[in-house]
Structure formats: C-alpha cells, structure tokens
Amino acid sequence: MPELPEVEVMRGYFEEVVKDLQVTDVEFLDPLDKVYKSSKEEIYNNLVDQSFIKTERIGKYLFAQLSNGKWLHLHFGMTGSLEVFTDQYSLPRFTRMAIHFEDGSRLAFVDSRKFGKIEILDSLEKYKGTHTLGEDLLSIKPDDFVMALKDRKIPIKAALLEQKHFAGIGNWIADEMLFEVGIHPEEPCNKLTEKELKTLLKSAVEICRTAIRKDTHYGDFPDDFFVNYRKEGAVHPDHPHSKVESLRVGGRGTFIVPEKQKLKP
DNA sequence: TTATATGTTCGATA
DNA sequence: TTATCGAACATATA
Numbered sequence: 001m002p003e004l005p006e007v008e009v010m011r012g013y014f015e016e017v018v019k020d021l022q023v024t025d026v027e028f029l030d031p032l033d034k035v036y037k038s039s040k041e042e043i044y045n046n047l048v049d050q051s052f053i054k055t056e057r058i059g060k061y062l063f064a065q066l067s068n069g070k071w072l073h074l075h076f077g078m079t080g081s082l083e084v085f086t087d088q089y090s091l092p093r094f095t096r097m098a099i100h101f102e103d104g105s106r107l108a109f110v111d112s113r114k115f116g117k118i119e120i121l122d123s124l125e126k127y128k129g130t131h132t133l134g135e136d137l138l139s140i141k142p143d144d145f146v147m148a149l150k151d152r153k154i155p156i157k158a159a160l161l162e163q164k165h166f167a168g169i170g171n172w173i174a175d176e177m178l179f180e181v182g183i184h185p186e187e188p189c190n191k192l193t194e195k196e197l198k199t200l201l202k203s204a205v206e207i208c209r210t211a212i213r214k215d216t217h218y219g220d221f222p223d224d225f226f227v228n229y230r231k232e233g234a235v236h237p238d239h240p241h242s243k244v245e246s247l248r249v250g251g252r253g254t255f256i257v258p259e260k261q262k263l264k265p
Numbered sequence: 266t267t268a269t270a271t272g273t274t275c276g277a278t279a
Numbered sequence: 280t281t282a283t284c285g286a287a288c289a290t291a292t293a
Contacts, residue, residue, distance in 0.1 A: 003271055078272050113290050170271050
C-alpha cells in the first residue's frame with residue numbers, strides 16, 4: 001500500500017505515538033530473514049533501551065533517529081505497512097518485526113510479500129550520498145521537476161515512477177495525476193509542454209495532501225478521485241460514455257479514461 | 266490454474 | 280557512457 005501518503009502517515013506513528021518511549025524488546029518474525037538488511041543483532045542492539053527522537057521521510061523512504069544517534073531506515077516495498085497495537089497476545093498477520101515500548105504499546109512492521117527492508121544507518125547524510133534518491137515530491141521546485149523530465153524520451157508514466165529526481169509517486173498516484181491533467185501515460189516526456197509538466201506536479205502534490213489528510217483511507221477519498229474507478233470497464237462520473245481501459249506502461253498495470261487521455265498527434 | 270499486485274534493482278541492449 | 284527496457288524478487292488473493 002505504500003506510496004508517499006502512506007509513508008507520511010506511518011512517519012506520524014513515530015512522531016505521535018511512540019516518540020521518546022523507551023524500547024524494551026524487539027521480536028523478529030521473518031524466518032528467512034529476507035527483510036533484515038542489517039543483521040538482526042545489529043537491529044536489536046541499536047533499538048533496545050533507546051527511543052525514537054526524530055524522523056525524516058524522503059518519498060517512500062522512512063528514517064527514524066534513535067537516541068544513540070543512529071537511524072532506523074524502513075522501506076515498505078509493495079505490501080509493507082506499520083501497525084500500532086497493544087494486544088499482548090496477538091500480532092497482526094505477516095508481522096516481520098515488532099518493537100515493544102515501555103508503555104506496553106507495540107509497533108509491527110507487516111509485509112506479506114517481503115519486498116520491504118529494515119536497516120540501521122550510522123548516518124543519514126552518508127545514506128543520501130550513496131543512493132540515487134531524489135528530492136521529496138512535496139518539496140521539489142517546479143523548475144527542477146521540469147528539468148528532470150523535459151528532455152526524456154520515455155513514457156511520462158515511466159518517468160514519474162522513478163525515484164531518482166523526485167521521490168514519492170507510485171503506481172496509483174501516477175494514474176491519478178495523469179487522469180486529472182488529461183495526459184496519456186505513454187506520451188513521451190519531451191512532447192509535454194512546460195506548463196503541462198508544472199500542472200502535473202501541482203496535481204500530484206494536491207493528491208498527496210488530500211490522501212494524507214484522509215489518513216490514506218481510500219473510502220474517505222473524494223468521490224471523483226480516479227483511484228475509485230481504477231479498473232477495467234469502470235465508468236468515472238465525469239465521463240459516462242468512456243469506459244476505463246487497462247494497458248501496460250513502464251511494466252506496470254495502467255488505467256486510463258480514453259476520452260480524456262489521448263496521445264498527441 | 267493463471268493473472269495480477271500501491272516497488273526497487275540489476276543485467277542486457279541500444 | 281548513458282538511457283531504456285524487461286526480468287527478477289516472494290507471496291497472497293481473485
């Protein structure tokens with residue numbers, strides 16, 4: 001489930017639910033250790049007896065700083081999420097790691113498909129220096145967004161899904177913004193005008209802010225959000241005579257309203 | 266049984 | 280060398 005808004009909501013758990021609480025124990029529940037990018041020992045030793053003092057999010061990447069100065073880095077892959085719970089006797093299904101706090105609350109890293117990653121970083125600056133992670137979508141300047149895209153030949157949707165120039169857009173948000181602005185996902189970046197690119201950015205930021213405001217509960221999203229109709233044959237109320245079509249762009253399932261999203265001649 | 270899934274990375278190719 | 284594309288990763292659900 002995790003695109004930028006989901007990760008922002010999960011960041012809130014560190015800021016509002018467990019901030020400054022001492023960690024009393026850590027449970028590891030991935031038998032094949034797929035999601036532990038640092039060793040379990042290193043994760044355990046850096047969490048127990050410490051507390052979380054500060055957080056940072058870049059796109060879909062979440063960092064929480066510990067009282068010993070190190071950082072816990074979480075990435076949620078396709079199916080990861082964080083759940084707060086207090087029941088002492090049951091863990092959410094597919095929990096891969098559970099952090100216990102002094103007040104009895106627990107934070108579960110849940111990830112059925114195990115594309116997620118948990119690791120300890122000595123320094124956030126060092127991490128940024130060695131990874132091609134762009135600016136967070138919510139703070140990139142419009143001119144930088146345009147520069148990153150205007151000369152590319154790949155389909156606009158494929159470029160939106162990269163994280164190296166600006167980070168945070170995932171598959172449903174890409175479809176959502178392209179629908180809103182009325183651009184076909186296969187349109188080559190370099191055929192879009194500067195104005196269209198800037199409109200896309202505005203739309204993306206607005207979509208993210210709305211989703212965060214609703215705590216990413218899909219059911220609470222505005223009725224005209226495309227994600228509510230994002231399946232083959234569905235009918236968006238603004239386009240009653242143009243059924244949603246599915247295609248593959250950039251290797252990902254993609255949905256469009258053909259009447260609104262046409263390739264340029 | 267087969268297809269698909271809200272992500273990232275790596276290797277092949279142009 | 281750089282840009283792009285497709286496959287692979289591991290597992291659940293329809």
